Amino acid sequence: MHRYRSHTCGELRASDVGADVRLSGWLHNRRNLGGILFLDLRDHYGIVQLVVRDESSEINEKLSSLSKESVVRVDGKVTARGEENVNADLPTGEIEVEVGAVEVLGAADQIPFTINAEDGVNEERRLEYRFLDLRRERMHRNVMLRSKVIASIREKMVAQGFNEMATPILSATSPEGARDFLVPSRLHAGKFYALPQAPQQFKQLLMIAGFDRYFQIAPCFRDEDARADRSPGEFYQLDMEMSFVEQEDVFEVIETLMTELFRELGDGREVTSPFPRIPFREAMVKYGSDKPDLRAQLELTDVSDLFKGSGFKAFADKHVRALPVPDTAAQPRKFFDQLGDFAVEQGAKGLAWVRVGDDGALSGPIAKFLTEDDVRSLTEALGLKPGHAVFFGAGEFDEVSRIMGAVRVEVAKRAGHFEENVFRFCWIVDFPMFEKDEETGKIEFSHNPFSMPQGGLEALRTKDPLDILAFQYDIVCNGTELSSGAIRNHEPEVMFEAFGLAGYSEDDVRRDFGGMLRAFEYGAPPHGGIAPGIDRIVMLLADEPNIRETIAFPLNGNAQDLLMGAPSEVDDTRLRELHLSLRKPQQQVKPSK
Structure with a gap:
């Protein structure tokens, strides 16, 4: 035996x-x-x-x-x-x-928390003893689900003609939108490598090299703060790129992958395909977000024009968004009050609302401020019927979008207009190529700087930069953005023009992106790709609210590894070897009493 x-x-x-x-x-x-x-x-x-x-x-x-x-x-x-x-x-x-x-x-010492039951131990303790935490059934199941997800992705990508390739971990810094993790060079004093925020340039270079269809389960490193759906430090993504493709070709590959993957590992939950394509600006108006949760079966409507010059000062000459909700006749006043409290938690001063009676008349806190013309226009624009309620937000476009987007989902959950046990995917398309920095007023890239602008060189030279759309897209599931992607800019002249609008000189472009630019000058195919996050895919499949529950050994919210003690100090010998000296922030001395 x-x-x-x-x-x-x-x-x-x-x-x-x-x-x-x-x-x-x-x-x-x-x-x-x-x-x-x-x-x-x-x-x-x-x-x-x-x-x-x-x-x-x-x-x-x-x-x-x-x-x-x-x-x-x-x-x-x-x-x-x-x-x-x-x-x-x-x-x-x-x-x-x-x-x-x-x-x-x-033999085991006395364990610091219960393994055979979820006993509410705090996260810091769990991460300090992560090897014990991973023995728990839920965490063990999540880690194994992650393994199955990666294995399934590999199988499905190969079946669609993709080849797995590795790209460098030590490379040069790149403006991907977050801070790099830097690695000092021992051999080249005063110079640094950067850990890749994404294999963006390398995967494009593989297309230029003629490999046609690439993928890898890629580690990515970004020095950014933690969120519930974002792990600080490192994360993994399905990085993929294709040559001689347009936007829909990328969509077809990813829709096939996601549909099969979520049906295979989603525990019987429904996945609807094909995924709808929603332009960015339409998403912001209808859903208040560029990552809409389509399980909420309600939509916002822009009614600003109905209140232009209105005598109702709270709405007059402001951006006004309305959320019509059917079948609310049986809802008590408490329903409306609780939603008002929720809106305040999101940063609103309150939540205006009316409801439609059996005779079509409006009642509610703001009904007395609406004229007959207002009521008639709202009824027609929103298709109001007896039993409807309408919630309103007014103010600046971005603020109203954020608040009413959250209200839309919350109302849907409370009013029975929210689908459970489903995965609702969509594509957000037609992102603006550029945006204006609110503080400096400068034009900057709003998305991936290597994207192809819609209209190409002519659009860059003739249009207002803020009106230029890009062949950029996000894939979203149940209100979670899984990835951004784009059809890439592969023409040097377009690259110079696009970066020029964002304040880069030709010398800047040649210095920062010399390898990419040089490759473009030797014959680059049209190409595009995307990189869905592995951690977020597992988070959705496992129905976990926090991404750290899908990672075997994550950093905590302060980007610390409590198990291994990272980040840690190094001794002076090692610092000298790397040609470094430390300048620590001065600690403020508290005045004596």
Whole structure:
């Protein structure tokens, strides 16, 4: 028999009754019932129940005294449980193993939190003892789901004619929109490598080199703050690029991949295909967001024109967005008050609303301020009927979009207009190529600087930069942006013109993007791609609210590795070797009392 096991803990069934087995794993739980000792033994594959019937035996004494999470090897015989003791929730629930011998392989100290139950331990503690946290069923399941996602993606990309290739980790800095992580060079004093924010330039160079269809599960590094859907430090993405393609060709590949992947691993939840294409500006008006949650079956309507010059000063000459909601006749006043509180939490001063009675008349806090013409125009524009309610936001476009976008989803959830157990994908298209910095007034790239502008060189030379659209797109699922992508600019003249509008001189472009530019000058094919985030895909499939729950060893919200102690200090010898000296921020001395 094998030194450690003949079977795994999760594979024994009723058909194994009578077999002599050897198992190894962790002591998951223990119960002493009337002198009979029951234990749950856990390994990667599952849990099996052990039983020791002789209360006075050495085996009972040894297993009773061991701390939970100790690692043991047991020899025993598989027996059938009595019908009344069958555990239908366990695959091994019809049998148990009567222990005949035990060997302690790794005794455990007192564990700092419970493994066999979610006991509400704080995240910092969990990350400090991540090797224990990963033993918990939910975390183990999430990590294994991630493994399945990556394996499935690889299989499906290869099936669509893509080739997996690796790109450098040590490279030059690039303006991807976040801070680089820099690596000092020992051989070149005063110079630094940068960890890639994305393999953007390299994957384009692969297309220029003639490889046609590339992908990799790429590590990316960005020195940016954490959010619920963004891990600080590093993340992984399905990086892909294709030659001789237009936007729809990229969409076809990714829609096929995502549809198959989410149907395969989405636990039976519906995926609707094809994914709708929604222009950026339309998304901002209808949904208040460029990453709309289409599970919310309500849309916003711009009614600013209806209130131009209106006597209702709260709406007059402002951007006004309305959210009509059907079937609200049975909703109590508390429903409206709670939504008002929610809007205030989002930064609004309040939430105006009216409701439509059986006679078509409007009631509610602002009804008395609306003229007959206002009511008539609103009824026609919004298709109002008895039982409708309408919520309003007024102010600056961006602020109204943000607040009413959140209100739209919240109202849908509370009013029964929200789909559960579905994945609703969409493409956001036609992003502006440029935007204006609110503080400096300068024109800058609003998305990927390597994108092809719609209209090409002529648009760059003849249009207002803020009116130029780009062949840029995002893929969104259930309100989460999975990725941005673009058809790339592959023409040097277009590149100079586009970067020039963003304040880069020709010398700047040649200095910062010399390798890319030089490649363009030697014959570049039209190409495009995208890079959906692996962590966010797993987050959606696992139905987890925080992206760190999908990563085996994440940094915490302050970009610290509490398990390994990173970032850490280095000694002076190492600093001298790297030609570095430190200038730490001065600590303010508190004045004495």
